[in-house]
Amino acid sequence: MDCLSHKSEISKTFSSVRNFSFEEKKVSIFDEERMNAFLDAILEFKNTFQRKTEKIIEINDRIERVTWFNDLDEESLMLINDLISSIKDLHSTLIRQYVSLNLIRSKGIAKEEIKNFKNAIDDLKENYQDLESVYFFLPEIPAFKETTKLLSLV
């Protein structure tokens, strides 16, 4: 009698393992598809931020080149003033985007891309501050103006 009940239990266990194994084999195929879709989405996300970062770096280079322009008239200075306002606006939009990435960042997704994005945004801020210094603040410091004059005589 004992032997019979054992056999029945073994058969039930076998059946349970068999069914579960079969289900899992099917599920693993399904999971692979979902995993691929998930990885594709991460890749696309990384590419998007890489492209944004490259664009910001390109803008940063262009802003730096503006500081090498000579003999700017009043109208050009007004354009630079508009440019500074526009960069400030861009910076605040990008910072908002960066803050909205907090959850993704905390999960360790696209860590490098988000870090590079933030560094490029920080450079953008530094660049508009520098642009403002070069054209509006430093020329107003008498010692600075005097040094430029004296250096031209060295």
Next chain:
Amino acid sequence: MDIFCLEDFKVEFEKLKGKKSYSSIEDDIINYFFGKNAQELSSGVRLNNSSETPYIKKRLNGSGGFRFYYLLIIKDEKLYLLFVHPKTGALGSENITDESKAYLYKKVLGCIKSNDLYQLSLNEETKKIDFKKV
């Protein structure tokens, strides 16, 4: 291009070089400043609107890297390193004030006139920077 520096620069350089996280500073200076002509060194943010004696702020080693302030006297082929600071880390700072930029600018002019400078050169293996009081 002959390369000189202010005492302020030398002090900051030695302080940063001694810290593990900033130890790339010596290689960064060697790679960027040595063996270059004025045109190659005329990049970054020009602070003083001068073509002959540009006062430059240059970002090196990426966004989180160092900020160098230097003056080029193009006709004499001389470069003067005024100051350096890292952007990030324990000794990092965002930027320096406009007053500090003006102070360093005035100071380098005084140091050029009084020869209160250090000249930078590379050792035989071109791996280390030697500072020699002028």
